[in-house]
Amino acid sequence: MTTWIAIAGVSVSTFLLRASFIVFVDPHRFPHGFRQALKFVPPAVLAAIVAPGLMLAEGRLDLSLANPRLLAGLVAIAVTLRVRNAFAAIATGMATLWALQWAIGRFA
Amino acid sequence: MVLGTVPFGFVAGVAAVAAGMTAAQGIALSVFSFSGIAQLVASQLIAVHSPVLVTIAAAFVVSLRLLMYSAAIAPQLAHLDWRWRAGLSFLMTDQSFASAMQRYGAPGDPANRHWHFLGAASTLYGTWQVAVAIGAVAGARIPAEWSLDFAVVLTFIALLVPAVRTRADLAAAIVAAAIALAAAGLPYRLALVAATIGGIAVGLGIEAGRRRGAL
Numbered sequence: 125m126t127t128w129i130a131i132a133g134v135s136v137s138t139f140l141l142r143a144s145f146i147v148f149v150d151p152h153r154f155p156h157g158f159r160q161a162l163k164f165v166p167p168a169v170l171a172a173i174v175a176p177g178l179m180l181a182e183g184r185l186d187l188s189l190a191n192p193r194l195l196a197g198l199v200a201i202a203v204t205l206r207v208r209n210a211f212a213a214i215a216t217g218m219a220t221l222w223a224l225q226w227a228i229g230r231f232a
Numbered sequence: 233m234v235l236g237t238v239p240f241g242f243v244a245g246v247a248a249v250a251a252g253m254t255a256a257q258g259i260a261l262s263v264f265s266f267s268g269i270a271q272l273v274a275s276q277l278i279a280v281h282s283p284v285l286v287t288i289a290a291a292f293v294v295s296l297r298l299l300m301y302s303a304a305i306a307p308q309l310a311h312l313d314w315r316w317r318a319g320l321s322f323l324m325t326d327q328s329f330a331s332a333m334q335r336y337g338a339p340g341d342p343a344n345r346h347w348h349f350l351g352a353a354s355t356l357y358g359t360w361q362v363a364v365a366i367g368a369v370a371g372a373r374i375p376a377e378w379s380l381d382f383a384v385v386l387t388f389i390a391l392l393v394p395a396v397r398t399r400a401d402l403a404a405a406i407v408a409a410a411i412a413l414a415a416a417g418l419p420y421r422l423a424l425v426a427a428t429i430g431g432i433a434v435g436l437g438i439e440a441g442r443r444r445g446a447l
Contacts, residue, residue, distance in 0.1 A: 126284050127257055133288035134274045135264035141298040143321035147314060151306040154299075160439070161432050162300045167401040168408035168431025169294045170392035172424050173273070175409035176416055177385030185413060193382060200389045210390035214239050217386035221379055 192224035237327070240390075241360045243383045244271045245367020246374065250381060251279035258368035263361060266325065269391070270295045271364075272384055273424075286422075293428055301329040308336045312346055320346065323353035400442070404435030 145151040178197035179185055189195065200217035241262075248258025248271065261271055270291040277287040301324060309317050324332075332349040336342055374380050396402050408431030415423035 127253055127278060128260075130274060130278060130284045130287045131257060131261045131264065133284060134261065134270055134291040137288060137292045138265045138267045138270050138295050138298065139322055141292070141295050142302055142324050143318060144299050145302040145306040146309055146321045146324075147317045151303040154303040159300065159303070161436055162296055164401065164404040164432040164435035165294075165296045165428065166395040167392065167405040168428045168435070169269075169424070170388050170395055171405035171409040171431065172412035172427035173276075173388050174385060174392055175412050176423075177382070177388070179413060180416055183416070193385070196382070197385065197389060200386050201393060204390050204393040208394055210387060211239050213390035213393075214243070214383050214386045217389070218379075218383060221382055225379070 190228070192221055192228065195224060196221035237356060237359050238363045239383075240268050240387050241363025242367035242370075243380075243387050244268050244275070245364040245369075246371035246380055247272055247275040247367075247384050248364075249368050249371040251275040253278060255365075255368040255372070258371075259361070259365050262364040262368075265291075266323070266357060266360065267295055267298075268360075268387070272387070276384075290424060293425055297326075298324070301326075305329060305332060305336075308332075308342065309346065316346060320349055320353065323350070323357055325353070325356060328353035328356055398439075400435045400438040403438050404431040407431050407434040 145154060174197070178194045179187060179191070181191055181193070187194065196217045199220045200213045203216045204213045244262065245258055248261060249255060253261070253275070258275075261274060265271060265274075273294045274287055274291045277290055282290075302321065305324070309320060312320075328349065331352050332345070335345050335348050371380070392405065396405055408427040411427040411430045412423050415426050417423075418426070
């Protein structure tokens with residue numbers, strides 16, 4: 125039940141954000157300072173999700189080369205810098221992770 | 233445009249089921265919220281049993297960019313009646329916003345361009361829902377050794393890299409990443425909110441400093 129409430133709440137908030145100025149408020153009343161701040165939401169939010177996914181292993185910081193997720197993530201970043209394609213990032217990142225996991229299982 | 237949507241949607245469907253939602257809940261979340269980032273963040277929070285309000289607040293914060301899109305495109309849609317405006321709002325995503333803005337910026341008569349917006353946005357909507365549904369149904373059968381949860385992180389990398397365009401963006405990203413790591417022990421992923429606010433503050437500070445230097 126709580127999951128359904130969360131689903132409803134998330135859906136209502138994404139709709140209200142989208143409809144805000146298109147349906148409800150005159151866009152000329154959008155404060156300039158707020159617009160400046162919103163520009164930084166995507167890089168900040170996304171980096172805050174990506175960094176722990178790459179650098180935390182079981183809750184502890186792991187910046188070593190033995191951390192397969194960090195290496196696979198760096199490969200995906202390099203690929204995305206060259207080709208702007210989500211599919212390429214997912215494919216190369218997963219392939220690197222699987223190869224490293226296999227190598228660690230085999231040789232460690 | 234549609235090509236990147238399919239794996240992203242599949243991953244969002246898998247993530248919903250991996251978070252403990254039923255396939256029906258994962259699909260409902262997608263059908264009604266239609267936002268990959270909001271769906272993935274909501275899934276992450278539901279997975280760690282966050283309170284409902286924290287889940288909604290986090291999804292709200294990560295979706296704030298939609299306010300920007302709404303303000304930017306509103307003047308182009310002002311001549312339409314409220315049903316059109318509500319419908320196009322509901323369907324607006326990063327991609328359909330970008331393609332609609334491109335079209336409205338092109339020369340020619342803009343009067344019927346909302347039909348293009350509707351066409352592009354509903355194509356994406358349909359593709360997305362099919363991809364999410366496949367992920368939600370197949371996700372439960374994929375063994376954990378495949379580490380498919382990592383595909384979520386990779387999807388975010390594919391979104392992060394093009395979002396970093398200026399030095400201020402880069403600083404915002406690095407500071408947000410550092411805060412997210414340092415505060416990772418906080419409950420309910422509050423680190424995400426702290427990191428976002430810290431990143432925004434640093435980005436604004438750098439931009440203000442640069443502007444002052446240019447004067």
